Amino acid sequence: MNEPRWLTEDEQRIWRAYTAATKLVGERLDRQLQRDSGMPATYYEILVALSEAPNRELRMSELAEFTRSSRSRLSHAIARLEENGWVVRRSCPTDKRGSFASLTEVGYSVLRAAAPGHVAEVRAALFNGLTAEQLRQLGEIAEAIRDHAGAGCPAASCDGD
Amino acid sequence: MNEPRWLTEDEQRIWRAYTAATKLVGERLDRQLQRDSGMPATYYEILVALSEAPNRELRMSELAEFTRSSRSRLSHAIARLEENGWVVRRSCPTDKRGSFASLTEVGYSVLRAAAPGHVAEVRAALFNGLTAEQLRQLGEIAEAIRDHAGAGCPAASCDGD
DNA sequence: AGGGTTCAGTTGAGAGCTCAACCAACCAGG
DNA sequence: CCTGGTTGGTTGAGCTCTCAACTGAACCCT
Numbered sequence: 001m002n003e004p005r006w007l008t009e010d011e012q013r014i015w016r017a018y019t020a021a022t023k024l025v026g027e028r029l030d031r032q033l034q035r036d037s038g039m040p041a042t043y044y045e046i047l048v049a050l051s052e053a054p055n056r057e058l059r060m061s062e063l064a065e066f067t068r069s070s071r072s073r074l075s076h077a078i079a080r081l082e083e084n085g086w087v088v089r090r091s092c093p094t095d096k097r098g099s100f101a102s103l104t105e106v107g108y109s110v111l112r113a114a115a116p117g118h119v120a121e122v123r124a125a126l127f128n129g130l131t132a133e134q135l136r137q138l139g140e141i142a143e144a145i146r147d148h149a150g151a152g153c154p155a156a157s158c159d160g161d
Numbered sequence: 162m163n164e165p166r167w168l169t170e171d172e173q174r175i176w177r178a179y180t181a182a183t184k185l186v187g188e189r190l191d192r193q194l195q196r197d198s199g200m201p202a203t204y205y206e207i208l209v210a211l212s213e214a215p216n217r218e219l220r221m222s223e224l225a226e227f228t229r230s231s232r233s234r235l236s237h238a239i240a241r242l243e244e245n246g247w248v249v250r251r252s253c254p255t256d257k258r259g260s261f262a263s264l265t266e267v268g269y270s271v272l273r274a275a276a277p278g279h280v281a282e283v284r285a286a287l288f289n290g291l292t293a294e295q296l297r298q299l300g301e302i303a304e305a306i307r308d309h310a311g312a313g314c315p316a317a318s319c320d321g322d
Numbered sequence: 323a324g325g326g327t328t329c330a331g332t333t334g335a336g337a338g339c340t341c342a343a344c345c346a347a348c349c350a351g352g
Numbered sequence: 353c354c355t356g357g358t359t360g361g362t363t364g365a366g367c368t369c370t371c372a373a374c375t376g377a378a379c380c381c382t
Contacts, residue, residue, distance in 0.1 A: 004277035005284070014296060015283055017303035019206075022183045023229055024310040034370085040338070045180075060361060068184055073339060075362055080338085097347045097360045116165035122176055123166075129309025130302060135175060137298045141291060142178035148290025149185040195340085201368070221331060234369060236332055241368085258330045258377045 025125045032121040037114035042069065043077060044118060047086065047111040050103040057090065057102035086110055186286045193282040198275035203230065204238060205279060208247065208272040211264040218251065218263035247271055 007015060030041045037044070049066040050056055058066070064074045078101050081087040086107030092098035103111075127135060168176060191202045198205070210227040211217055219227070225235045239262050242248040247268030253259035264272075288296060 004280055007280055007283070010300070011288065011296075014300035014303065015287070017300055017307055018287070020229060021303040021306035021310065022187070024307060026183070028310060031370090042338080061359090064361095068181060070340075071361060072341075072363085076338070079362090092360095095348075095360080097345095099361070119165055119168055122168070125310045126176070126179070126306060127172065129305050134298070134302050134305065135172075137295070138302050139171070139175035139178055141295050141299050141302070142175065142182040144290050144295065145182035145287060146178055146185060149182065149189060149286045192340090203368085222329090225331095231370075232331060233333085233371075237368070240332090253330095256330080256378075258375095260331070 028125040029118070029121055033114065033118060036117045037110065039110075039114070042067070042073075043081060044111070044114060046074070046077060046081065046101075047103065047107060047114075050087065050101060051108060051111055055102075056108065057100045059092065059098055059100055061098075063101055081107070084110075189286040190279070190282055194275065194279060197278045198271065200271075200275070203228070203234075204242060205272070205275060207235070207238060207242065207262075208264065208268060208275075211248065211262060212269060212272055216263075217269065218261045220253065220259055220261055222259075224262055242268070 026041070033039055033041050033044050039047075045067050046063065046069075049063055050058060053062075060071065060074060060078070063069075063078075064071050067074065069077070078087055078089065081101075082089060084107075086104055088102050088104055090100040090102050092100060130138065187202070194200055194202050194205050200208075206228050207224065207230075210224055211219060214223075221235060221239070222232065224230075224239075225232050228235065230238070239248055239250065242262075243250060245268075247265055249263050249265055251261040251263050253261060291299065
């Protein structure tokens, strides 16, 4: 096979800015949550997903889908959250293989306490640096990437296969 | 203190698309490199930075800056890369505290072998889903975020202080 | 010189993630 | 039934990352 199609100088500049930006934002968010609320960003997202679900609980597989997490990662995470007393597992009555993750009252208040700082950090790290127009563009671009990259890689949130 | 400034519905939509998109892209890239070349994306970036440096070597602290990595992470990473024989440490003659990380021939060929697949995945995961105009916008947005988020958080690549 | 401070880098413990293997319950088809 | 495959979820090992503590070298200031 012949020479691959390398990135042009422009593409390389964009790619490097992209990785730098996303890395910085991700690290800021993670650091803030860890420092102020004692949880990584992924756990925060789990709590958010649960808090928005009817009855504040979800099947593990649905939760995995919402949070775009592998089942394995989620399982480990829920185990940790359960240790903290923020979540409890409930076994599913109709399908004995399944289980629900259910947000506890404690978990809910931890989430409520964490939210303001998190939102502030989102603004500080991402939104405040952009014009309104750029923000709008970013939304469209992110949606395009999400739909495109998600389609091209079905294994993104699956374990084995 | 009073009610924090929550995200509007639009802002929330943008934020969620952003996290979804960046997570998907990051995971695709990482997965591809791990599968095809046996290294995480962060190690790839280290090898790239070294390969572009004069004499293919850099001081640890410079390398940390280029790769936007904490000194600690880099130290662990270089230890691992040294085990693989892809990098060697050289102590600095003029400053006995310092050390250089130096890309070996083996490391260089591993990098050359990994590059085509990586570039293809960058295109597949990110570029191919966007119009030329969106790509241009993404570049500007990413630069704005990088400069803004980097400034607001000096601790991003420092250990203790 | 001598003493404190800063600087470059390392180390170890603890935590989260990935991958592959696994188990148990459901579901077909014969 | 019961057998084979699929599905829902868990587990453990290995790896990377973070955070904090630490070492030793350089610098500064009298």
